[in-house]
Amino acid sequence: MTVLQFSPDDLAQVVAQTLEEAAFVFTEPGTPTTATPASLLECELSFTGPMTGRLLLLVPEAFDRELAGSLLGEEDVSTQASAGDAVGEVLNIIGGILLDQWFGPQAVCMLGAPSVRQLAAAEAQAHCAAAACAVTLVTEEAHRVDAAVFFDGAADAPRRISTGITPALRHEVGDGQGPDRR
Amino acid sequence: MSYNILIVDDSKITRAVVRKNIAMAGLPCGEIFEATNGREALEVLAASWIDIVFADIHMPEMNGVELVEQMSKDNLLVSIPVVMISSDRSEARSARLKELGVRAYIKKPFRPESFRDVARDVLERMGDPQ
Numbered sequence: 001m002t003v004l005q006f007s008p009d010d011l012a013q014v015v016a017q018t019l020e021e022a023a024f025v026f027t028e029p030g031t032p033t034t035a036t037p038a039s040l041l042e043c044e045l046s047f048t049g050p051m052t053g054r055l056l057l058l059v060p061e062a063f064d065r066e067l068a069g070s071l072l073g074e075e076d077v078s079t080q081a082s083a084g085d086a087v088g089e090v091l092n093i094i095g096g097i098l099l100d101q102w103f104g105p106q107a108v109c110m111l112g113a114p115s116v117r118q119l120a121a122a123e124a125q126a127h128c129a130a131a132a133c134a135v136t137l138v139t140e141e142a143h144r145v146d147a148a149v150f151f152d153g154a155a156d157a158p159r160r161i162s163t164g165i166t167p168a169l170r171h172e173v174g175d176g177q178g179p180d181r182r
Numbered sequence: 183m184s185y186n187i188l189i190v191d192d193s194k195i196t197r198a199v200v201r202k203n204i205a206m207a208g209l210p211c212g213e214i215f216e217a218t219n220g221r222e223a224l225e226v227l228a229a230s231w232i233d234i235v236f237a238d239i240h241m242p243e244m245n246g247v248e249l250v251e252q253m254s255k256d257n258l259l260v261s262i263p264v265v266m267i268s269s270d271r272s273e274a275r276s277a278r279l280k281e282l283g284v285r286a287y288i289k290k291p292f293r294p295e296s297f298r299d300v301a302r303d304v305l306e307r308m309g310d311p312q
Contacts, residue, residue, distance in 0.1 A: 022291035071199055080198035089193045092240065093290045096269025105273035111240040113192055 004102055012135040015147045018094050023070035030136035036121045036144045043087045043116045045095050049109030053151040057091040058124045063143035084116030184212040185233035190223040192241045200236050207298035220244030239268040250282045263304050
């Protein structure tokens with residue numbers, strides 16, 4: 001049985017750090033009620049290793065374009081990147097960091113090829129609701145970024161994830177009090 | 183002397199980033215070739231003179247480790263320096279790549295200065311026996 005000690009804070013830190021180091025995009029914690037456009041790009045990346053599963057990264061299309069520009073240091077990247085390329089590359093980097101944190105440098109893990117699709121925000125966020133761990137970040141340009149982790153084989157030997165729910169990142173739906181803030 | 187370079191990565195934007203970093207590093211380039219996976223890379227290597235390869239690890243069809251393994255079995259390809267550029271942080275995989283003769287490993291995300299220093303170092307040592 002593989003036991004992970006992993007919290008939304010850990011996931012948020014990796015996502016935020018990757019965006020900052022790879023693309024000079026700075027973020028802060030968001031909440032489930034953070035505004036989002038009607039449709040999003042959903043990027044999915046599978047992983048294998050001591051545990052298997054997938055990672056999701058949800059971003060507005062406009063942010064994907066900005067991300068591409070940031071990665072390349074140019075404004076017009078239309079000939080150098082297709083839609084979803086940038087978010088896929090960022091998720092690839094996030095995946096590498098997470099696998100190293102979860103399983104250590106001696107584990108042999110593989111990342112799949114990122115797959116990107118456009119879908120309605122409500123549907124995309126419903127996917128995240130079923131995740132083992134999910135976080136919401138907001139960029140300086142007010143783009144919402146959602147990241148989620150899914151592990152396979154829930155019916156197999158139990159894999160416990162210490163979620164360490166952080167008030168700044170989650171609040172109980174329907175409590176009428178809105179998101180907690182630090 | 184200018185070098186023919188092969189960039190191997192399934193991500194179009196990453197190939198563009200590497201291409202940009204090559205330019206920023208001031209590497210003396212001849213022609214730059216691109217491939218989206220190891221299998222395509224072998225086709226390029228069979229058809230064109232390549233002086234250095236920059237390759238990702240996680241790619242469909244044939245990944246970076248498999249590419250380097252195939253290159254190591256070929257008398258003509260074994261001497262071509264390979265630099266891995268990857269999000270992979272596995273020390274076990276890194277050790278395997280080193281056994282296969284990979285010259286350097288750049289972890290993503292990387293700074294242009296890091297890319298420049300590694301690339302220049304590899305090119306300067308190209309004439310050195312392994």
